[in-house]
Amino acid sequence: MATAQREIITEITPLSDKDCFYFVDRYKEQFTYPIHRHEDYELNFVADAPLASRVVGDSVTEIGSLDLVLVGHNIEHGWEQHQCTSTKIHEITLQFSKNLFGDTFLGKTQMAPIKDMLEKSSNGIAFSQNTILKVYHLLDELTKTPDNFHRMLLLMRILYELATAPDSKILSSSSFAKAPARTDSRRILKVKEYIDQNYQEEIRLSDLADMVGMTATSFSRFFRLRTGRHVSEYMIDVRLGHATRALVDSTDSISEISYACGFNNVSYFNRIFKKRKGCSPKEFRELYKRNRLLV
DSSP: OOBOOOOOEEOOOSOOTTOSEEEEEEEESOOOEEEEEOSSEEEEEEESOTTOEEEETTEEEEOOSEEEEEEOTTOOEEEEOTTOOOSOEEEEEEEEOTTSSHHHHHTSGGGHHHHHHHHHGGGOEEOOHHHHHHHHHHHHHHHHOOOHHHHHHHHHHHHHHHHTOTTOEEOSOHHHHTOOOOOSOHHHHHHHHHHHHHTTSOOOHHHHHHHTTOOHHHHHHHHHHHHSSOHHHHHHHHHHHHHHHHHHHBOOOHHHHHHHTTOSOHHHHHHHHHHHHSSOHHHHHHHHHHTOOOO
């Protein structure tokens, strides 16, 4: 696979070793920020920018009047004006170090929801309007209070409210974000690892079932019960994740990428890509090219 020149901005955030977190509260007339990545976690709130385009990994979304996302370290993300016509866009950005809490603190029972959310943020997480409305007053208070310790308490409260919200959405596929599989079942993990290593080949349900000592019917039911998805849907998402990564990182043609990622029909690849990503493979590649700058 031909490799393209890497053009993603690796941003150095304003955080110092002595800072718990950094925030900025601002109004903008335009809302375009090139696709970039950084080591720190980022919580980004946007108001009054309907129809702007948000990119997190291989997720491309037209946002509404309110948007709130948590982005983990080193996953590509950015925004584009797209069809947004608003000239008074409100943005609050919080950035905090991946080492802020430490493994010992995150390992405590009371921190379990936040730890789980931070792990999931490797793929990017979007929160519902109900959740945004619930935490907005906390975000607003954090930006206005002069007391740094109180700000830290507010950050903890915000993270807890987000971690326990029932309607968050994972954005990027793990195969694009290169995030590790997360599961409490060794059988599911074994199958996921096999799919990720063999996505280019034909994978039969019966072979996966044999791998974990189950019948095909029982395994299909077991996989859906443990993951909330059909095996076939998971395989498609893995292949699409690798395909979107190839669209960003290589100069291969769309048909070459399609076949290399286990799709044996280019028309089907184009259809399923547009259905899952909201744009065609060509449009996705052009979006990344348009919003990337050389480091």
